[in-house]
Amino acid sequence: MTESNLNLVIVDDDEHDYEFLSHILQGFDFPFKKTWLKDGEEVIDYLEKFEPFGDQVPCKNVFLMDVNLPKVNGLELVKIIKNHPVAKDDFVIMLSGSKTKGDKESAEKNGCDCYLVKPFGDQEIKEFSKFLSLKLSSLI
Amino acid sequence: MVKGVDFSSGAAGELTPDERGWIKDHPNIRLSPDPDFLPIEFIDESGKYVGIAADYIHLLEKKLNVHFQILKLKNWDEVLEKAKQRETDMWGAATPTKQRLKYMLFTKPFIELPAVIIVRNKTQASLSLKELKGLKVAVISGYGIHDYLSLKNTEIKLDVVSDISTGLKKVSFGMVDAMIANIALATHYIEKDGISNLRVAGESGYTYKWGLASRSDWPEFNKILQKGIDLIDESEKIEIYRKWVGLKAGSSVTLKDIAVPVLFLLGVFAVIAIIISNRILKKQVLKRTEDLQKELLERKEREREHLISKKIWDVMKDTRSLSVSSNNSRLIFEKILDDLLAITQGEYGFIGEVLFKDDGQPYLKTKAITNIAWNDETQKLYESQYELGMEFYNLDTLFGKVMTGKEMVIANDPKNDDRAGGLPNGHPPMKCFWGVPIMMGENIIGMFGLANKPGGYEASDLNKLGAYLDSCSTVLMAFRENEQRIQVEQKLKTANESLKLSNRELSGFASITSHDLKTPIRKIANFCVYIDDDESRLSDEAKQYVSKISLAATHAADLIDGILSYSQLGEEKTPHKKIDLNEIMLKMQEHLEIEFRETKGEIEFNNLPSVFGNELQIEQLFENLISNSLKYRKEGVAPVIEITHSEKNISELQLFIKDNGIGFKNIYAEKIFDPFQRLNGDVSKMGSGLGLSICKKIMLAHEGDIEATGELGRGATFTLTFKNNS
Numbered sequence: 001m002t003e004s005n006l007n008l009v010i011v012d013d014d015e016h017d018y019e020f021l022s023h024i025l026q027g028f029d030f031p032f033k034k035t036w037l038k039d040g041e042e043v044i045d046y047l048e049k050f051e052p053f054g055d056q057v058p059c060k061n062v063f064l065m066d067v068n069l070p071k072v073n074g075l076e077l078v079k080i081i082k083n084h085p086v087a088k089d090d091f092v093i094m095l096s097g098s099k100t101k102g103d104k105e106s107a108e109k110n111g112c113d114c115y116l117v118k119p120f121g122d123q124e125i126k127e128f129s130k131f132l133s134l135k136l137s138s139l140i
Numbered sequence: 141m142v143k144g145v146d147f148s149s150g151a152a153g154e155l156t157p158d159e160r161g162w163i164k165d166h167p168n169i170r171l172s173p174d175p176d177f178l179p180i181e182f183i184d185e186s187g188k189y190v191g192i193a194a195d196y197i198h199l200l201e202k203k204l205n206v207h208f209q210i211l212k213l214k215n216w217d218e219v220l221e222k223a224k225q226r227e228t229d230m231w232g233a234a235t236p237t238k239q240r241l242k243y244m245l246f247t248k249p250f251i252e253l254p255a256v257i258i259v260r261n262k263t264q265a266s267l268s269l270k271e272l273k274g275l276k277v278a279v280i281s282g283y284g285i286h287d288y289l290s291l292k293n294t295e296i297k298l299d300v301v302s303d304i305s306t307g308l309k310k311v312s313f314g315m316v317d318a319m320i321a322n323i324a325l326a327t328h329y330i331e332k333d334g335i336s337n338l339r340v341a342g343e344s345g346y347t348y349k350w351g352l353a354s355r356s357d358w359p360e361f362n363k364i365l366q367k368g369i370d371l372i373d374e375s376e377k378i379e380i381y382r383k384w385v386g387l388k389a390g391s392s393v394t395l396k397d398i399a400v401p402v403l404f405l406l407g408v409f410a411v412i413a414i415i416i417s418n419r420i421l422k423k424q425v426l427k428r429t430e431d432l433q434k435e436l437l438e439r440k441e442r443e444r445e446h447l448i449s450k451k452i453w454d455v456m457k458d459t460r461s462l463s464v465s466s467n468n469s470r471l472i473f474e475k476i477l478d479d480l481l482a483i484t485q486g487e488y489g490f491i492g493e494v495l496f497k498d499d500g501q502p503y504l505k506t507k508a509i510t511n512i513a514w515n516d517e518t519q520k521l522y523e524s525q526y527e528l529g530m531e532f533y534n535l536d537t538l539f540g541k542v543m544t545g546k547e548m549v550i551a552n553d554p555k556n557d558d559r560a561g562g563l564p565n566g567h568p569p570m571k572c573f574w575g576v577p578i579m580m581g582e583n584i585i586g587m588f589g590l591a592n593k594p595g596g597y598e599a600s601d602l603n604k605l606g607a608y609l610d611s612c613s614t615v616l617m618a619f620r621e622n623e624q625r626i627q628v629e630q631k632l633k634t635a636n637e638s639l640k641l642s643n644r645e646l647s648g649f650a651s652i653t654s655h656d657l658k659t660p661i662r663k664i665a666n667f668c669v670y671i672d673d674d675e676s677r678l679s680d681e682a683k684q685y686v687s688k689i690s691l692a693a694t695h696a697a698d699l700i701d702g703i704l705s706y707s708q709l710g711e712e713k714t715p716h717k718k719i720d721l722n723e724i725m726l727k728m729q730e731h732l733e734i735e736f737r738e739t740k741g742e743i744e745f746n747n748l749p750s751v752f753g754n755e756l757q758i759e760q761l762f763e764n765l766i767s768n769s770l771k772y773r774k775e776g777v778a779p780v781i782e783i784t785h786s787e788k789n790i791s792e793l794q795l796f797i798k799d800n801g802i803g804f805k806n807i808y809a810e811k812i813f814d815p816f817q818r819l820n821g822d823v824s825k826m827g828s829g830l831g832l833s834i835c836k837k838i839m840l841a842h843e844g845d846i847e848a849t850g851e852l853g854r855g856a857t858f859t860l861t862f863k864n865n866s
Contacts, residue, residue: 049287058292121665
């Protein structure tokens with residue numbers, strides 16, 4: 001495996017959903033690192049780690065973020081990330097549990113780069129992992 | 141951008157007169173260094189403040205002509221604490237964190253030291269992070285480099301040590317392959333501990349940075365410090381670095397290699413900062429000017445409004461025209477009271493409404509009353525209750541008799557009058573009193589009371605008032621009706637709002653429960669997929685059960701989605717717009733691509749018109765109808781959906797969606813739009829049971845309707861009518 005700077009920051013409080021996503025990511029044929037954060041506060045703390053004077057981010061973070069998060073809602077959190085000096089250029093993929101259409105619009109308005117519905121069942125899992133794999137490898 | 145740094149402080153080096161004045165006003169600035177942060181800053185054995193930062197501070201003192209009082213504290217924790225308490229004013233070297241930025245401001249970093257890779261002498265000449273892959277490397281816990289390395293995708297085995305000495309010894313003894321630490325710290329301890337077999341092999345890519353920190357309530361000081369730092373020239377910087385950084389023997393990275401690029405960058409940064417600061421200044425001046433002009437405009441606008449309201453009042457006064465609204469009620473009744481007193485030559489008085497308590501007893505609520513306050517207490521009472529009106533319940537008074545008897549009361553000797561209730565201490569003398577009810581038919585709706593007409597009142601005074609009394613009653617009635625109307629409106633509004641709120645709560649509830657329900661169901665379905673993956677272990681029977689579980693989960697999810705979109709319909713307030721139906725159909729072919737492919741289905745349409753509506757809803761409408769037709773296809777027959785239209789007149793449009801599917805008995809034509817109605821028991825075709833109900837709701841929301849006709853085995857036709865499509 002060659003070295004990679006891609007760090008997937010998974011933000012989801014649901015352990016099972018994190019397991020699912022990890023299962024899907026396992027099948028990808030490019031190297032990446034993975035960080036699991038459970039809520040908005042952890043994301044903010046995580047970004048603080050890069051702080052002191054700002055600019056030394058050691059990896060290319062891509063956020064894979066649930067919409068429905070405790071404490072700070074995902075729709076709010078994407079706004080925080082996109083305004084954060086360290087993370088404002090990071091790619092943010094949001095994952096929603098339901099097909100509610102309004103959420104997608106507000107997510108995109110708040111700066112979300114890619115909005116996906118969590119897959120349901122065999123067919124959707126296949127399509128989802130194909131799409132995600134393509135998307136992520138295009139970001140490397 | 142570096143937090144806490146303000147670039148708008150003018151050209152480097154030139155302290156403004158204000159800034160010089162500020163320094164003069166603050167002769168005792170307290171600096172508390174970290175007592176033990178070698179070699180950045182520390183207190184040496186003789187109690188002197190030394191280190192890289194200390195050298196900078198001493199230079200600053202000279203250049204800015206200031207003197208800092210060094211506060212020697214026990215440890216860094218105490219330094220932080222004292223700064224929070226404002227018992228110290230600045231730090232020599234620190235990095236900003238979220239916590240610290242709450243009470244300190246930071247200059248741009250002035251000490252920048254690379255984290256370097258330290259190895260034993262024998263190891264390969266030059267190294268970068270890449271070559272450390274698979275090697276064991278010591279780092280100090282809790283420092284930036286630790287986070288940096290664990291986040292960077294390196295396969296370095298990190299050995300986290302508690303302090304620099306331990307790490308260096310581990311390298312020296314061969315217990316780890318290398319250490320990564322800041323160059324000054326490393327070289328200092330290598331010399332101090334006398335470890336001779338180590339050398340610097342290369343940079344890690346990470347740079348430690350420190351700035352000067354000063355208390356956040358002194359923003360001027362932060363600017364002054366930044367200017368001071370900018371005044372320090374490169375030869376002075378190199379001198380400091382030379383003193384504190386550099387390995388004496390065998391170092392392959394020399395001071396020059398590290399210091400020169402760093403200093404060059406600092407120089408470039410300073411130039412850029414000056415350019416930026418000029419631009420920012422210009423922008424600020426522009427912005428300030430704009431703000432001032434805006435304020436001026438607003439002030440003029442206010443003056444104009446004032447003038448207008450005064451004029452309106454003048455007009456009202458002149459014409460005696462009384463327009464009714466709760467806003468001007470006070471003014472109008474004051475006017476009436478003034479008129480009454482003037483006409484009857486009274487000294488003071490009141491006019492008010494007569495209202496009734498629950499037990500039927502009348503009471504008085506003043507609309508206007510002369511201020512006869514005779515002490516602070518009554519003055520306060522007057523002021524606090526004036527707007528709302530004062531309420532009087534005591535009926536054993538002269539004015540009480542007016543209300544109970546609904547008749548005029550004249551008392552020209554109130555002191556000795558049986559009907560009078562007496563006056564409170566301090567009340568201005570009442571020589572005579574005249575109370576008159578204001579009637580509306582049989583009912584008393586108000587009254588006025590006047591006092592101290594020279595010579596006393598007489599019944600004929602009423603004649604002087606004449607028609608004026610009638611207009612009093614009209615005005616009072618008008619106000620009362622107005623108030624009642626406002627009250628009713630208010631009640632209606634409150635009821636409406638609580639209805640809206642509970643509706644929102646209900647749909648919010650539906651949305652939350654749906655979302656929360658969906659998650660476990662999705663997990664059931666997805667775990668089934670993973671069980672099925674594991675083919676070797678499952679019997680055929682078990683596999684069948686798994687597939688049934690999965691099917692049931694899918695159905696449950698469809699139901700939830702249906703409930704969700706049904707409950708959310710009509711919530712959005714997106715304005716209607718023109719929607720080209722041909723485009724919608726193309727979109728549907730894309731959306732339902734899989735369904736079309738699997739069923740070999742086709743959709744036929746030609747030159748469809750546009751409709752006015754909510755785009756999302758119209759999309760959902762057709763998605764539901766088309767997927768419905770695809771789902772209820774006849775076995776062995778490729779579904780064909782035909783979409784046509786007819787325009788009855790300019791505004792009424794009809795659309796027909798005809799399929800060749802299994803159809804339905806016409807007696808169910810209305811029933812199929814009811815929620816959860818299902819004419820077909822096929823498990824594989826179970827959906828949300830809300831698809832057509834949603835279509836109905838959407839059509840009703842578009843001032844239209846949907847109807848269905850069908851014949852069992854011969855397909856169905858759905859007719860959409862847009863009644864007001866223009």
